[in-house]
Amino acid sequence: MVVTADHIRDKLLQELEAVHVEVEDTSPNRCAASFKVLVVSNQFEGKSLLQRHRMVNSCLGEELKEIHAFEQKTVTPGQWEKQKSQ
Template sequence: MAVTAQHIREKLTEELEASHVDVEDTSPNRCAASFKVLVVSSQFEGKPLLQRHRMVNSCLAEELKEIHAFEMKTLTPEQWEKLKPQ
């Protein structure tokens, strides 16, 4: 299975009911080996950072077997409103 930024975006949006997902392929030659994601979901409300990251890792368990590096930022909609570019 080839992991793509689009596939990761769709899966996180669907499974975590994310209201916003940014996925960037950070591989030097865009070979889908390294990704950086930002996930905004109301499912993160009241959850500590570690639990949020576990939710993302669980959602992408199969994909992470193919990825060499994965960086994530998880925010609630309220946190995103405060941080997003105007």
């Protein structure tokens, strides 16, 4: 399986019903070995940071087997709006 930023974005949008997803390939030469993601979803409401990260990890279980480094930021729409206005 070749993991791409678009594939990760589409899967998170669909499975976590995310309202916004940003995916950046941070690996040298953009070789899809390292990714940084921002996921904004209503499903994160009332969940701890660990629970949110587990939701993302579960969603991308097969993809994470192919990725060497994965950084994620998970926020609710309210938290995201607050961060954007700062």
